[in-house]
Amino acid sequence: MTKHRIVRTMFGAAGVAALLVTAGRSASSADDDAASGTPSASSAGSTPSASAESPSGEASGEASGEASEPAATASTTDGTGSTDETGTTEGRCQTPELAGSLVPVEGGAGAGHYEIEVVLKNEAPEECWLQGWPGVSFVGDGDGTQIGEAATFDRSSPHETVTLAPGEAAHAVVRVSNAENYGDECGQTPADGLRIYPPGEKRSLFVRNDQLMLTACADSDESLLQVQALQPAS
Numbered sequence: 001m002t003k004h005r006i007v008r009t010m011f012g013a014a015g016v017a018a019l020l021v022t023a024g025r026s027a028s029s030a031d032d033d034a035a036s037g038t039p040s041a042s043s044a045g046s047t048p049s050a051s052a053e054s055p056s057g058e059a060s061g062e063a064s065g066e067a068s069e070p071a072a073t074a075s076t077t078d079g080t081g082s083t084d085e086t087g088t089t090e091g092r093c094q095t096p097e098l099a100g101s102l103v104p105v106e107g108g109a110g111a112g113h114y115e116i117e118v119v120l121k122n123e124a125p126e127e128c129w130l131q132g133w134p135g136v137s138f139v140g141d142g143d144g145t146q147i148g149e150a151a152t153f154d155r156s157s158p159h160e161t162v163t164l165a166p167g168e169a170a171h172a173v174v175r176v177s178n179a180e181n182y183g184d185e186c187g188q189t190p191a192d193g194l195r196i197y198p199p200g201e202k203r204s205l206f207v208r209n210d211q212l213m214l215t216a217c218a219d220s221d222e223s224l225l226q227v228q229a230l231q232p233a234s
Contacts, residue, residue: 093120093128093164095203100196102207105173112181116212117171118196119233122164130170131161135197135204136227138216140189144206147189147216151225159229169233177224179215187219199230 098120105115118136122128136151151174162170179188191214197204217224 089200091128092200093122093124093130093198095198095201095205097122097124097128098198098205099123100205100207102194102209102212103171104212113175113177116174116176118174118194118207118227119169119171120196120198120230121169122166125166127163127165129161129163130199130230132159132199133227133229134172134199135195136172136174136225137195138189138191138214138225139195139206140192140216142192144192144195146195147191147218148220149223149225151227152223154226154228157228158231162230162232170230171233172230173228175226176214179217179224182217182220182222182224185219186217186222189216189218190214191216 101119101121103117103119105117109115118134120130120134133153137149138147139145140147154175157173164170174194179186191209193209193214194207195204196207
């Protein structure tokens, strides 16, 4: 009886020891996995999805394309010139400071056209300057209504800055095509004068026709007028 108890006790002690060794190995293995950063099976399900990691390629492509597109910008000179050689507009002649007149050009007539001069005089108490091409168009109907197309610009003409002391003037030669060249379908209409926009100005002045026979084409898409850049008056 005593021997059996001793044997059972020995076997019981051995079993407990084996269980302790197994538990120790399991704990050690878990510690090694945690130290090495190896994820467990239960933690694998917590990996974030691909769609949550980054925005889609289509969205990012559209954003970069819009950001790189240059913004459109608007011109303020209307193609006539409005700055001096230094790029400034300070001291430029303003429309209310100018008086306009029309002068026939002697010997300026040619086959199918004639020439006149648009004269702009500085009536301000201080000097100012002009540079470039004035805007020019026929007007009539007694109320300043534009007739036909505005003048085109002769870009081959010199266009240096013209400085005007008080009382001085600048002039621009305007070539006028005869309305008769375009036949009856052009809608020949007598003009009361010309509307003039000084270079860079949005305000115009009306120059009445007192000594010239000006005839415009009301129904033509062709411009009868071509203007050169302003020059110092001789």
